[in-house]
Structure formats: C-alpha cells, structure tokens
Amino acid sequence: MDGRDTDVVVVGAGGGGLTAALAAAEQGAGVALLEKLDRPGGNTFVSTGSIPAAGSRYQRDAGIEDSAERMVADLSRQSGPHGTGHLLRLLAEGSADLVEWLVESHSVDLRLITDYRHVGHSVPRLHAPPDRRGASLTRDLLAAVRRLGVDVVTGNPVARLLTDDGRVNGVVVDGPRSGTYELRAPAVVLASNGFGNNRDMVARWIPGISGARYSGAEGSTGEAITWAAALGARLENMGAYQGYAALAHPHGSIVSWTTVEKGGFLLSPHGDRMGDESVGYSGFAPVVALAAEESHVVFDTRIRDFVREHEPEFAELVEAGGVREAPDAPSLAAVIGCDTSAVERALEDQRHAAVTGTADSMGRTDFPMGALRAPYCAVRSVPAIFHTQGGVDVDEHAAVRTTAGGVIQGLHAVGGVAAGISGRSGAGGYSSGNGLLTAVGLGRIAGEAAAQTAAHTAAS
Numbered sequence: 444m445d446g447r448d449t450d451v452v453v454v455g456a457g458g459g460g461l462t463a464a465l466a467a468a469e470q471g472a473g474v475a476l477l478e479k480l481d482r483p484g485g486n487t488f489v490s491t492g493s494i495p496a497a498g499s500r501y502q503r504d505a506g507i508e509d510s511a512e513r514m515v516a517d518l519s520r521q522s523g524p525h526g527t528g529h530l531l532r533l534l535a536e537g538s539a540d541l542v543e544w545l546v547e548s549h550s551v552d553l554r555l556i557t558d559y560r561h562v563g564h565s566v567p568r569l570h571a572p573p574d575r576r577g578a579s580l581t582r583d584l585l586a587a588v589r590r591l592g593v594d595v596v597t598g599n600p601v602a603r604l605l606t607d608d609g610r611v612n613g614v615v616v617d618g619p620r621s622g623t624y625e626l627r628a629p630a631v632v633l634a635s636n637g638f639g640n641n642r643d644m645v646a647r648w649i650p651g652i653s654g655a656r657y658s659g660a661e662g663s664t665g666e667a668i669t670w671a672a673a674l675g676a677r678l679e680n681m682g683a684y685q686g687y688a689a690l691a692h693p694h695g696s697i698v699s700w701t702t703v704e705k706g707g708f709l710l711s712p713h714g715d716r717m718g719d720e721s722v723g724y725s726g727f728a729p730v731v732a733l734a735a736e737e738s739h740v741v742f743d744t745r746i747r748d749f750v751r752e753h754e755p756e757f758a759e760l761v762e763a764g765g766v767r768e769a770p771d772a773p774s775l776a777a778v779i780g781c782d783t784s785a786v787e788r789a790l791e792d793q794r795h796a797a798v799t800g801t802a803d804s805m806g807r808t809d810f811p812m813g814a815l816r817a818p819y820c821a822v823r824s825v826p827a828i829f830h831t832q833g834g835v836d837v838d839e840h841a842a843v844r845t846t847a848g849g850v851i852q853g854l855h856a857v858g859g860v861a862a863g864i865s866g867r868s869g870a871g872g873y874s875s876g877n878g879l880l881t882a883v884g885l886g887r888i889a890g891e892a893a894a895q896t897a898a899h900t901a902a903s
C-alpha cells in the first residue's frame with residue numbers, strides 16, 4: 444500500500460500497546476499510538492505489574508533454576524487444555540529475553556519477587572516494579588517509548604478498521620475531542636484489552652459471572668474483538684477470565700492473596716469456609732460468588748505485619764482502616780456478624796491441619812506460617828472480575844488468524860484482545876502474570892512483525 448500516514452498504528456496505550464510501540468519504533472518504524480481515554484495505562488496501570496519470565500538472569504543471580512519447559516508445564520497444569528498451546532510455548536521461550544530487554548535496553552525497573560509464592564508457578568518467576576504497582580510499569584514504558592520519539596495520543600478512540608480487499612490498512616478515529624479522521628498504515632496492532640467492562644459481551648461469553656463486580660480499567664469494552672470477528676477472525680478461550688476472590692469492601696483495593704497463602708482463609712457471612720483457597724485468588728472467585736455476596740478474609744497480626752512490610756497497597760489498606768483487628772474469637776465473630784461457634788470451628792480446623800500437617804476439612808494442607816494466633820484480623824471483601832482472557836487467535840507473529848485457516852493481512856492482536864493462555868473457560872486456569880505476559884510478550888512480537896510488514900510494503 445501507499446498513501447500511508449504512518450507505518451504502524453497501535454490501538455490502546457496499556458502494557459501491550461506501549462510494548463508494541465516500543466518494539467516497532469526500535470526497528471525504525473513510524474508509530475501512531477492512539478488511546479481512547481485521557482490517560483494511558485489501562486488495566487496495566489491498576490495491576491501489580493508482575494511479569495513471569497523463566498530462566499532470567501535475575502533468577503540465576505538469586506540461585507533459582509528455571510526453564511521454559513518448566514514454565515510451560517506449570518502453566519498447563521493450572522490452565523488445563525486450551526486452544527492456544529502454541530502461544531504458551533512461544534511466550535515462555537521468549538520470556539527471559541523479554542524481561543531482560545525491558546530492563547537492560549529500556550530502563551524498565553523490574554525485580555524478581557522472591558518473598559512469596561505466585562499462583563500456578565513452582566519457582567519464583569514473577570518480575571515486578573519494586574513497589575509492585577502497574578503504575579510504575581506504565582510510567583517506565585511511557586518514558587521508554589518517548590525516548591524513541593513516540594507520542595501517546597490520548598483522547599483519540601479508534602472507532603473502526605479500514606480495509607482494502609480483506610487487508611487492514613488503517614483506522615478511523617472518532618471522539619468528541621479528536622473529531623473524526625482516518626489514519627492509514629500498512630500494519631495495525633490491536634492492544635485495547637478484552638471485554639470485562641462490556642456487560643453484554645460478558646453475559647454472552649461468560650454468563651456465569653455476569654452479575655459479578657468488574658474492577659479493571661474502564662476502557663476494556665471489547666470493541667476490537669468485535670471488529671476482528673467481523674473480518675473473519677477465529678475466537679478462542681472466550682469463557683476464560685481472571686477473577687479475584689477478595690476485593691476489600693468498600694475500599695475497592697485488593698486484599699493481598701499473600702494473607703491467604705501464609706495461612707489465612709475466607710469465611711462466609713455465616714462464618715463458614717467456602718472451599719479450598721489454595722486453588723488461587725482467581726479460581727476461588729467463582730466459589731465465593733456462588734456461596735455469598737460478600738465474605739471476610741481472616742488471618743492474624745503476624746501475617747498482617749509481614750504483608751504490610753512487603754506490599755505498599757496492602758499497607759495503604761491497613762492505614763485506611765480496612766483491616767479490622769480482633770483480640771479473640773468472639774470479637775472476630777462480632778466483626779463478621781456471625782456465631783462465635785462458627786468462627787471457633789474454622790480456627791480449630793485450620794489449627795489442627797497446620798499443627799499435624801494433615802488436610803483441613805476443605806482438603807487444604809498449605810499453612811506456611813502455622814496455626815493462626817490471636818489477635819486476629821478480618822477484611823470485609825467481595826469477589827470481582829479483573830479481566831477477560833478470551834479473544835482472537837493469533838499466530839507466532841501475533842497476526843490475527845481467521846476461521847478459514849489463514850491470517851488477516853495487516854492486523855495483529857496482543858494482550859486482552861488476543862486469546863489468552865488460561866484455559867478454555869472459567870477463572871481457575873489463570874496463573875499469576877498470564878495477563879501481562881500476553882500483553883507485553885505478544886506486544887513485543889507484534890511490534891517487530893508490524894515494523895517488518897511496514898518496511899516490506901514500502902519496498903515493494
């Protein structure tokens with residue numbers, strides 16, 4: 444094609460879009476990075492910014508042995524079978540180089556997390572900003588793209604794709620501030636996340652959780668998946684999502700799952716356990732949603748102080764009064780609003796399992812800080828959906844695959860627009876970091892491929 448306005452258009456300035464822009468600009472492509480809201484970052488901004496990487500030099504420095512094979516085995520165990528095994532292998536194999544590239548070539552500050560275990564991973568493998576905030580990851584990625592001369596154009600929502608004879612060759616922007624205009628480019632990267640904030644799409648694809656609270660960023664309204672599907676894109680894993688079992692209520696911040704992993708548990712308003720929390724924060728979300736509208740996360744002051752020291756967001760929740768302290772079981776029952784006998788039963792169940800090394804009544808065996816001790820802590824919480832993991836199927840260049848078996852020329856998809864690696868449906872297949880791995884990992888692949896497409900079309 445020519446008559447191009449730029450080489451590569453990236454739709455959405457979250458983790459996936461910023462990384463795609465970075466990779467494309469690094470290859471020398473001209474990039475237009477369009478963001479519909481007034482602030483970049485999307486879900487990436489509100490996340491904890493943790494990206495898995497197997498075999499990184501930071502793991503080696505910490506004496507941790509890891510490999511892409513081990514990562515594939517871990518994540519497959521958590522997800523069960525799904526239609527995107529090819530992506531899991533591709534992303535795992537590129538993950539160490541991805542994180543090292545971000546840190547060493549682009550000054551993105553990521554450090555290996557070794558002080559707690561992550562759902563789905565058998566070794567410490569998650570690399571995150573020192574303050575564990577996606578806002579810091581977003582800030583560093585923004586600085587990196589700006590160093591390469593890419594501006595983030597906020598307040599410019601993409602409304603549809605331009606095509607010519609089945610090939611995507613640009614976008615139409617249409618918004619109250621931007622006005623309506625066309626932007627032509629030989630390659631477009633869809634990086635506008637999934638459909639968590641689109642009630643109709645959630646009801647269609649994940650009806651079981653359509654009533655749950657959505658607590659991700661507002662921009663995730665799913666339009667890019669609809670555009671690609673209209674061009675014949677193949678959709679995969681549409682019922683899969685990342686849930687979170689315990690969002691502090693009414694504060695709205697996450698109750699760190701480390702409180703549970705260290706030995707805490709969740710109680711219903713009647714003071715009953717609802718299941719085995721070791722399935723993870725995502726897998727436990729539908730368990731809570733089915734059992735009760737809200738619950739309490741119960742732990743003790745030792746766990747509170749440990750987590751407060753390591754996780755600033757949790758420290759803020761403590762400061763804000765979201766973590767109630769109870770000197771004994773009757774006071775804990777009063778905080779929850781249930782019978783003391785129910786709380787005593789739950790504490791005794793946990794104590795017996797932790798002390799004897801046997802399973803508790805829910806089948807759970809993992810209590811690393813032993814039996815809970817008074818004084819206890821409780822946080823009122825609700826289950827939530829964080830983001831959707833289904834989307835368009837992509838190949839090894841993050842090019843969008845069609846139902847007919849080919850690819851849509853000129854179109855790439857990353858992050859929440861692309862089909863994820865967390866199983867075919869439900870929340871239980873999600874391992875920590877799957878969201879950002881498909882955003883940042885596919886973002887790099889798509890940015891490089893889009894830059895090459897732009898160079899080839901210019902030469903031909």
Ligand SMILES: Cc1cc2nc3c(=O)[nH]c(=O)nc-3n(C[C@H](O)[C@H](O)[C@H](O)COP(=O)(O)OP(=O)(O)OC[C@H]3O[C@@H](n4cnc5c(N)ncnc54)[C@H](O)[C@@H]3O)c2cc1C
Nearest residue numbers: 455457459479485486487490493601662858859876878879
């Ligand atoms: C509280 C929370 C914690 C999380 N923690 C983690 C974690 O630690 N690790 C992990 O891997 N995942 C985590 N996740 C999930 C992770 O945040 C997402 O999977 C990931 O950020 C998705 O990145 P993305 O680039 O695809 O989308 P986003 O970061 O959401 O970026 C998409 C951008 O596109 C914009 N956009 C949408 N439509 C348009 C349009 N039409 N035109 C232009 N722009 C558009 C949006 O406004 C947004 O800015 C967490 C999620 C939440 C909610």
